[in-house]
Amino acid sequence: MWLDDGGTVLASALRLTAPLAFAACGEYLAERAGTLNISVEGMMLSGAFGAVAVGSATGSPTVGLFAGALVGLLVALVHANLSHRIQINTFVVGLVINTLVLGLTSFLLQTAEFSRSQVSQVRIPVLADIPMIGVVFEQRWPFYLLLLVVPLTWFLVNRTRWGLELRAVGENPQAADVSGIKVNLRRRQAVLWCGLMSGLGGAYLSVGLVGSFNTNMTAGRGFIVIAAVIFGAWRLKGTLLGCFLFGAADALRLALPSLGVELNPQLLVAAPYLLALAVMVLMAKSQREPRALSKPFERGLV
């Protein structure tokens, strides 16, 4: 009995973790390059919308999924150029983009009809029969893209020259600049990766999990992603752990009433934010944060 319950909660936790994990890969990379990107919410939302729009236009949710990622990339292109080319405060840009995307997607949703489209489920034969953890092997197929995206992000940041330059730009842009790295170019590229991943995360949410789009579908998940990156102390492993933890908290909130357990639902919703704040306060002095995080770079200024 409890095995079944555990399996159900785990399945739901995984489903809720995946969109966060996609976007967190992007946000992690952007933050390592020094951009605290709050428009990740807008990127996810636009990705979710784009996926459903293209999915219902072409009739193929798979095409929709990748189109969603591209829409996220488009939003990132706007953000990157506004904040790292003409140097508008990145938080102002993020705030406006979030408002704009929320308004635009809600507007377009009401002006057009979209048919349901959802990607297919993949069941890995033997493994899916394992009690409790079998649910891991019975997911919508884009879930398994995580197996590609997570190692790729880690590899990009930690094992390539490009990633080294990214980290240098996030730690000490002045030094990076004098050694010949194009600081703002690297930051723009990092934001673009963030847009691609967040768009994919949003698309997974809409054509992967739900099959349709509704107003403000992401409902603050982008901010949870930011919380997860902080919670993970700007390391990919910790970030993904944070995503799973927050996804599980969300799953528990949905499952607890039916399991007959009394736990304050508001506390569970607030948990990611509380944990992120606690980590920020406790680890403030441990220097894990990229030192130039959210500091704009302009040549000649210190």
Place this chain on the structure above:
Amino acid sequence: MTTVSGPAGTPRRPLAGYIVGSVGLRRPSADAWRTAGITVLCVAVAVGLAALLVTFADGSPVEVVDALFTGSVADTAGWSQTLVNAAPLLLVALGACIANRAGVFNIGQEGQLLIGAMVGCFVALRLQGPGWIVITVALVAAAFGGGAWSGISAAMYYTRGTNVVVTTLLLTFIAAQVVQFAVNSPSLLQEEGMGSGPARPQSDAVPDYLRLASFGQYPDLTIGVGVIVAVVATVVLAVLLARSRWGFRLTMLGLNPMAARHAGVRASRLGGSALVLSGAFAGLAGGVILLGTVFRLQPAISNNFGWDGLLVALVARSRPGLALPVAVLFGALRSGSSYLAATGVPDYLVDVVQALLVLAFVVPPVLSTLWARRLRNRAPVADTPARPTAAAPAKEEVQV
């Protein structure tokens, strides 16, 4: 370099100077003209995009403008609604102006507003006494609530160095859950069920005698106390920011924290108080919404007033004098949006327009600066062949 100040002998006119300086009007420099030109262009693009969106939704832009106009400023009833919307927007924007001036970017107004409304509601429902005392105490308590909420961020920033933007942002979502908790707990603020049906997640209504008075009756223009409070606060703040020692220090801290510290400004005290004050304004806005229009605490009471108020401050470039007309414009868009249904265009159009407007006002100054820098960088190259002898000493001067 870029500022063209008036001739040295310009006679000072104190009173006019106060007014003009407070509103933010100056003798326009070349930079200002350029910025204004780009702004006009950007606004035109924004309006064009909005019109495109309207045609995409099978609406007619003329009808939409007409509906927005009818709902907001065509008659006195529309104006009343516009002002009711503008008051909290303006209050939030004023707070944002203070924080922005001090260089601490507070984006958690939505949460501070919610907490303010909650604290105000608690006081209004629990405190017994004559109406005007309870109202005053409730509004002050609302301001304290909002201030305390942003004070958490201030404390974290100045003791542990955490990023203010992130903490204020995260605290917004925590605030939403705190309010949810309050209106779901019968022992705190949840309403007493009216016999039939379960109690809904909202507080009891604030009794009639505790609601903010307004002057004027329905068909005529009605002006609520909230509007008056907001306008008075704007004037006071505009003068303080432009003319007082406090305002000067605040601006100095925002423009160059290092220089400010050398000049004896205590960053933690001044910046922290600016952050608290900006939260207090948001909290006050929450109190005004609670006692002025909604009358009971609901989780959705903030209704994006916090976010939009911040946008108002961005459009106004952190100048209280400019925030006033911008808040009225945003208030008008809000009240006009309810008339959009008849045109068949979704009222989310207004959100898009607001965001585009912010972009149209945020981008030009930056572009203008970039442009000026480019012109400046190009200038010596053009000069060199004409005055070859003057080039050498000028170069040395630069190096000093």
